[in-house]
Each structure stands twice: as structure tokens, then as C-alpha cells.
Amino acid sequence: MSPDQLLAPPATALPTLRTAVTGLPAYVPGRRSAGADIAALASNESHYDPLPAATAAVAEAAGRMNRYPDMAVVELRERLARHLGVTAAEVAVGPGSVGVLQQIITGLCDAGDEVVFAWRSFEAYPILVELAGARPVRVPLDDAEGHDLDAMAAAVTDRTKVILLCTPNNPTGVPISHHRLEAFLQSVRPDVLVVIDEAYVEYADAGTGPDSLALYRRYPNVCILRTFSKAHGLAGLRVGCAITTAAIAEGLRRTALPFAVSALAQKAAIASLDAGEEMAARVSAVKEERARMAAELDALGWKLQRSQGNFLWIRADDQLLARLVDAFDAAGIMVRAYQGDGVRITVADPASNNRVLRLLAAHTAA
Numbered sequence: 001m002s003p004d005q006l007l008a009p010p011a012t013a014l015p016t017l018r019t020a021v022t023g024l025p026a027y028v029p030g031r032r033s034a035g036a037d038i039a040a041l042a043s044n045e046s047h048y049d050p051l052p053a054a055t056a057a058v059a060e061a062a063g064r065m066n067r068y069p070d071m072a073v074v075e076l077r078e079r080l081a082r083h084l085g086v087t088a089a090e091v092a093v094g095p096g097s098v099g100v101l102q103q104i105i106t107g108l109c110d111a112g113d114e115v116v117f118a119w120r121s122f123e124a125y126p127i128l129v130e131l132a133g134a135r136p137v138r139v140p141l142d143d144a145e146g147h148d149l150d151a152m153a154a155a156v157t158d159r160t161k162v163i164l165l166c167t168p169n170n171p172t173g174v175p176i177s178h179h180r181l182e183a184f185l186q187s188v189r190p191d192v193l194v195v196i197d198e199a200y201v202e203y204a205d206a207g208t209g210p211d212s213l214a215l216y217r218r219y220p221n222v223c224i225l226r227t228f229s230k231a232h233g234l235a236g237l238r239v240g241c242a243i244t245t246a247a248i249a250e251g252l253r254r255t256a257l258p259f260a261v262s263a264l265a266q267k268a269a270i271a272s273l274d275a276g277e278e279m280a281a282r283v284s285a286v287k288e289e290r291a292r293m294a295a296e297l298d299a300l301g302w303k304l305q306r307s308q309g310n311f312l313w314i315r316a317d318d319q320l321l322a323r324l325v326d327a328f329d330a331a332g333i334m335v336r337a338y339q340g341d342g343v344r345i346t347v348a349d350p351a352s353n354n355r356v357l358r359l360l361a362a363h364t365a366a
Contacts, residue, residue, distance in 0.1 A: 039352040042334040046233035046346040058264045059198035069263035076266045092252035095260045097227035097240030103252045108161050109134040117164035118147045145305045146174035149184040168195040171344040173307025175209035185219045195223045199311035202231035232272040237265035290347045315342040
């Protein structure tokens with residue numbers, strides 16, 4: 001064999017990605033601001049600066065960032081347990097609620113199993129399901145932009161392992177009422193995990209959505225997702241949690257990426273929980289702005305569903321959507337467009353919200 005033959009690479013195929021990965025749709029994040037005059041309303045972030053207590057906790061923890069964080073997240077889990085009235089054994093923590101959801105689907109679903117969810121809903125749902133080798137089952141929203149629970153119940157099969165319920169729903173803002181959700185739970189097999197994704201629950205008016213903790217105590221196949229990315233203003237640190245049975249929570253901790261929740265995130269989350277009154281005041285201000293915007297848009301002829309998130313949703317066909325997106329872009333307002341469905345606008349500070357209202361006043365809903 002010649003030296004050239006010894007150096008030549010073997011005539012084999014190069015490494016390839018799994019088919020499940022190459023076929024995945026890319027997650028589309030909200031566009032980022034490119035200047036001080038841009039109103040960045042495409043991502044459902046808090047427009048407030050971080051809570052002072054959270055900033056101080058991060059600064060103090062930064063001096064020890066040469067050390068690994070607590071992988072079991074014991075201190076935060078215990079603080080969450082006190083806050084929610086559960087035990088620390090029933091709490092699993094991950095990098096945002098979407099990180100915890102990935103742990104749920106990985107832990108419960110084998111290849112070919114089914115995960116049922118409403119559509120349109122959170123864009124990461126089908127991505128996480130397909131990545132696990134499971135099959136996403138999309139159930140269209142009802143005419144009121146909410147979950148069609150009867151259709152979702154009918155979509156459950158022997159292969160269904162998980163049902164995802166987003167309340168208030170992202171991007172439409174429509175919650176699931178308590179009595180409708182309880183009736184739905186009564187119809188679901190007890191071996192199917194029903195995940196109540198409450199990323200925006202702090203923004204919901206009292207009584208509009210379910211008492212998820214009461215349902216969890218009554219139905220052990222319920223799992224609740226919460227996040228610190230929205231009302232708590234910690235989107236950049238990535239921390240969320242699940243409340244579920246001790247057995248499932250232990251499984252989620254086993255499927256978690258080691259040390260996925262940084263020490264800074266853990267300390268900031270605890271500080272944010274301890275500053276509950278200050279956070280609640282900020283949430284109240286967002287809700288007041290949301291109500292003001294909704295009332296003015298209704299008077300202008302924009303008939304919107306009553307959103308319970310920190311955003312408004314305008315249902316739009318492709319023609320109206322293109323017209324609105326062009327207008328928003330020209331005005332320096334970044335919003336989140338969903339092709340074929342509509343546009344989501346994050347509620348921010350009054351000045352940015354007024355820019356949105358002025359633009360929509362200059363356009364018709366038709």
C-alpha cells in the first residue's frame with residue numbers, strides 16, 4: 001500500500017444528523033432591538049429592569065461562579081415548595097419552563113408515543129415532541145381562540161402519554177376556566193400526564209383561569225409548569241419549575257442536564273420570590289396597560305379576545321398580517337408575526353404602547 005493510500009480517508013459516508021433533527025422546524029425567537037428608538041415588543045419579556053433584590057443576589061453570587069451550582073437546586077426547591085404549598089420532593093427545576101418540559105417529554109415518551117396539544121400554542125411544543133421521537137398531535141383552537149377541550153379529549157389514543165395545556169394560551173392569551181379543565185381531567189385516563197403550562201399565570205385576572213394547585217392535589221396525573229422568565233423578569237437567566245408527584249419529579253431531576261440551572265439563576269429566583277410585593281406591583285401596572293390598550297383598540301374596531309397574558313393577540317389572515325407587519329416595521333415597532341394566524345404584541349411601557357395604539361388607529365381591521 002502506498003503512502004498516499006495510507007493517508008487517504010476511508011471511503012465511507014460522513015456523520016449525519018438524525019432524521020428527527022433534520023426535519024425539525026427552527027424555533028423562531030422574537031426579534032431583538034437594533035436601536036434605542038425601536039420598541040421591542042416581539043418577545044414576551046418583562047420591560048422592567050430586574051428587581052433590585054435579584055440584581056443584588058446575582059452580583060453577590062457572581063463572586064463564586066468558579067464553583068459549580070447546586071445540581072439538586074435544594075434551596076430554590078425548598079423556597080418554591082413554601083411559596084406553592086407543596087413539598088420540595090414535588091418540585092423539579094430546569095433552565096426555564098421549556099427546559100423542564102423537555103425533561104418531561106424525554107422522561108415519559110418513547111418513540112411513537114403521542115403528545116396532544118392545542119394549535120396554535122407555544123411554538124416549542126412540536127419541536128420538543130419530535131426531538132424525542134414522539135408524535136405531535138395538534139388540535140385546532142376553538143372559535144374563541146382557546147383550547148377545544150372536547151376535541152383534545154377525542155384526540156387521545158392508547159399511544160397518548162402527555163397532554164399540554166397552555167393557560168393563558170401563548171400567543172392568543174385565552175385562559176382555560178377551572179370548571180372546564182376539571183371536566184376535562186375527569187375524562188382523561190389517569191396514566192396520561194396532563195401538563196398545565198402557566199408561564200403567564202401571574203398576569204391572569206383572578207378567576208379567569210384554573211386553580212391549578214387545587215386540581216393537582218385532586219388529580220395526581222396533573223403537572224404544573226411555572227417560569228421566572230416572564231413576570232419575575234429573569235428571562236436571561238433561564239429558570240423554571242414543575243410541580244408534580246414526587247416520583248415524576250425525581251425522574252425529571254434524573255433526565256436534567258447536569259448543572260443546567262446556574263448558581264446566579266438560583267439565587268436570583270429566590271430573591272425574586274422574596275420580593276413578591278414589588279413584583280406584584282409591576283404585574284398590576286402591566287395589567288392596567290393591557291386593559292387600557294384593549295379598550296382603545298375595541299373602540300377603534302379591533303375586536304380582540306380578552307388576553308390574560310402580558311400581550312395582545314390580533315387574528316389576521318396573510319393579507320392583513322403582511323400589511324400590519326410592514327406598518328410596524330416602518331414605525332420601528334418589533335412584533336411577533338405568526339404566518340397564517342396573526343400577530344402578538346407584548347404590553348410594555350406606556351410610551352411604547354401608545355406607539356402601537358397610534359399605528360393601529362391608522363389602520364383598519366378589515
